[in-house]
Amino acid sequence: MPAPYPLPWSQFVPWANRQLWLYGCDLASELQQAGAEGRDLSSVEKEFRRLMSVERDAGYLEQLLGGKRGPRWFADSCALIDRVQRLPLRRDYPYREPSDLAGIRAARARAKPLPRWRGSKTEFKQRVRGGFLGRVAGCMLGKPFEGVDRQSIRMYAEAIGNWPLGRYQRSPTPAELKRVMAQKPVRPVLEWQAVSYIDRNHGFPSDDDINYTLLGMEVMRRHGRDFTALDMATLWTSQLAIIGTCSAERVAYRNFVEGRLPPFSATHRNPFREWIGAQIRADFFGYAALGNPAQAAEWAWRDASMSHVKNGIYGEMWVAAMLAAASVISSWPDIIRAGLAQVPRRSRLRTGLDRILAEHAEGRTFDEIIDGVHREWNELTHYGGVHTISNAQIVAASLLCGGDDFTRTIGLAVSAGFDTDCNGATCGSLWGVRHGDAAIPAKWLRPLKNRIRTGLQEYPVGPLDQLADKVAEVACDLSSH
Numbered sequence: 001m002p003a004p005y006p007l008p009w010s011q012f013v014p015w016a017n018r019q020l021w022l023y024g025c026d027l028a029s030e031l032q033q034a035g036a037e038g039r040d041l042s043s044v045e046k047e048f049r050r051l052m053s054v055e056r057d058a059g060y061l062e063q064l065l066g067g068k069r070g071p072r073w074f075a076d077s078c079a080l081i082d083r084v085q086r087l088p089l090r091r092d093y094p095y096r097e098p099s100d101l102a103g104i105r106a107a108r109a110r111a112k113p114l115p116r117w118r119g120s121k122t123e124f125k126q127r128v129r130g131g132f133l134g135r136v137a138g139c140m141l142g143k144p145f146e147g148v149d150r151q152s153i154r155m156y157a158e159a160i161g162n163w164p165l166g167r168y169q170r171s172p173t174p175a176e177l178k179r180v181m182a183q184k185p186v187r188p189v190l191e192w193q194a195v196s197y198i199d200r201n202h203g204f205p206s207d208d209d210i211n212y213t214l215l216g217m218e219v220m221r222r223h224g225r226d227f228t229a230l231d232m233a234t235l236w237t238s239q240l241a242i243i244g245t246c247s248a249e250r251v252a253y254r255n256f257v258e259g260r261l262p263p264f265s266a267t268h269r270n271p272f273r274e275w276i277g278a279q280i281r282a283d284f285f286g287y288a289a290l291g292n293p294a295q296a297a298e299w300a301w302r303d304a305s306m307s308h309v310k311n312g313i314y315g316e317m318w319v320a321a322m323l324a325a326a327s328v329i330s331s332w333p334d335i336i337r338a339g340l341a342q343v344p345r346r347s348r349l350r351t352g353l354d355r356i357l358a359e360h361a362e363g364r365t366f367d368e369i370i371d372g373v374h375r376e377w378n379e380l381t382h383y384g385g386v387h388t389i390s391n392a393q394i395v396a397a398s399l400l401c402g403g404d405d406f407t408r409t410i411g412l413a414v415s416a417g418f419d420t421d422c423n424g425a426t427c428g429s430l431w432g433v434r435h436g437d438a439a440i441p442a443k444w445l446r447p448l449k450n451r452i453r454t455g456l457q458e459y460p461v462g463p464l465d466q467l468a469d470k471v472a473e474v475a476c477d478l479s480s481h
Contacts, residue, residue, distance in 0.1 A: 025269075027048060027077060029383050030080075031052075032383045033274060033383065038089040039089060040088055040089065044083060044084060044087070047076075048080065051073065051080060081269050081271065096344055096346040097311065097314075097344060099263070099266075101305075104317070104342075107344035107346065108341060111342070114291065114329060115329070116328070128471060129437035129468045130433055130435060130440060131323065131429045131433040133432055133468050134429050134430075134431050134433075135210065135432065136204055136452065136464065137444040138424035138427055139204075139209045139421045139424055139425035140168060141414050141444075142410075142413070142414040142422070142424035142425070143207060144193050144194060145193070148417070149186045149417050150370075152185035152186055152188060153420070155180050155185050156169065164415065165414055168447055202449055202451060208455070209421055211454055212280055212283075213281075213283045213471070215239065215281070216282075216299075220284065221474050229263070246277065248308055251268075252270070252306050255270075263305045266307050266309055267309060273308050273310075273312050275312060275383075275386050276315065278313060278316040279312075279388050279391065281303055282296075282300045282315075282317075282318075282319035285299035285320040286320040287433070290328070290433070291328045292324050293324040293325045296320035296323060297318075299320065300321075303316060304317070311388050314347055314388070318392065319339065319395075319426055319430075322339035325339065326430055327434070330434065332403070333361070349392060352376075353393060356397050357396070360397070365401075366397060366412055373416070385418055386419050391422060399427060402427070402431070406435070406444070410424045413427040450465055
């Protein structure tokens with residue numbers, strides 16, 4: 001191993017892998033992603049096998065960083081990923097999934113007319129406050145379990161008497177932790193996750209799920225209803241550190257720095273282009289368009305197109321439209337369908353969510369529905385665990401089965417596994433918009449000590465209630481009502 005390096009090799013490998021991810025060299029994810037979106041991979045399968053066989057070699061990072069074959073492997077991998085983007089779709093591919101706004105609109109089914117928002121400004125702000133506070137609470141419940149599998153989540157929750165999930169997870173005592181480890185969890189809670197236990201925090205710690213909600217607010221506060229994707233990209237680079245981004249967002253940020261602007265920032269060497277990142281950025285666009293799902297979806301498209309394509313974009317449009325609809329209709333199936341009306345009818349997202357709606361209508365239990373999601377998607381892989389569609393299915397099932405119970409809704413979203421903090425946050429936000437801030441149980445707000453920290457320069461730390469008020473005020477000022 002070439003020397004010197006500031007970290008021992010055992011600690012350096014994960015860091016180096018993250019740098020490869022930053023440059024889009026996740027060949028396994030690219031292969032799976034390209035196949036799922038219908039690319040004809042027959043001409044590149046051999047090259048994928050060759051390069052991935054090197055990647056599985058324990059010494060490939062040493063070679064990459066200092067050996068003779070490393071630079072060639074990196075160059076060949078980048079060239080392969082570039083080549084994949086030019087491959088045609090298979091002739092038998094059944095989906096129609098455009099990424100441009102005009103194409104998306106042309107591919108939608110006809111939307112069912114919804115009532116307009118008729119409430120007062122006070123009621124408007126109560127709904128938005130409910131959405132923001134619900135988002136924070138749901139995110140906090142899921143944070144310690146981010147990256148932990150479904151079965152292991154249950155082990156940790158049961159160990160402290162918190163199953164079904166009904167309060168924030170605290171640190172297990174040594175005896176409780178010993179009992180958990182005796183069960184051999186597949187993915188135990190590691191230190192980076194354990195720092196999010198409620199007893200180890202004075203308030204809400206920084207999290208990207210909340211950062212992006214505030215960036216949505218900030219871009220519209222500065223640029224108004226006509227903000228562009230370039231406005232948002234500029235805001236990212238001035239407000240958000242690249243280390244505070246993940247997967248597709250980090251790739252897009254890298255592309256901004258290298259001079260690739262939207263929409264090219266979403267497509268250049270980005271194996272994560274349909275992952276969940278855009279779906280968690282939708283909320284403020286829904287808050288500012290209560291009663292107007294089409295407007296919310298359009299704003300969400302502008303944001304998502306910086307970093308995602310196809311179903312990665314649709315996920316953000318779906319959530320934003322649901323938030324807008326949740327203020328004027330009360331049935332969760334109708335709210336979910338109102339969101340789906342804004343995305344292409346022959347998309348994988350639409351197909352996956354229609355199935356969740358059908359299974360719920362048939363009377364299947366939450367566990368039965370989620371068992372099906374786990375059969376379809378492997379949460380232990382990067383691709384399956386944080387894909388837009390797998391997590392959207394969990395959001396939909398949690399809303400349908402959680403009903404009018406906030407605790408049950410966010411508890412179900414987190415207990416299902418996959419991207420726990422994102423799904424808890426999205427469900428909490430939707431529930432809060434539908435019911436308003438006064439309906440959120442105090443047991444979810446009191447432990448946060450009215451304090452929130454973010455990863456944005458504009459809002460480093462402050463009172464949670466004041467930030468919720470600001471989100472509501474800006475959203476109300478921007479709305480067309």
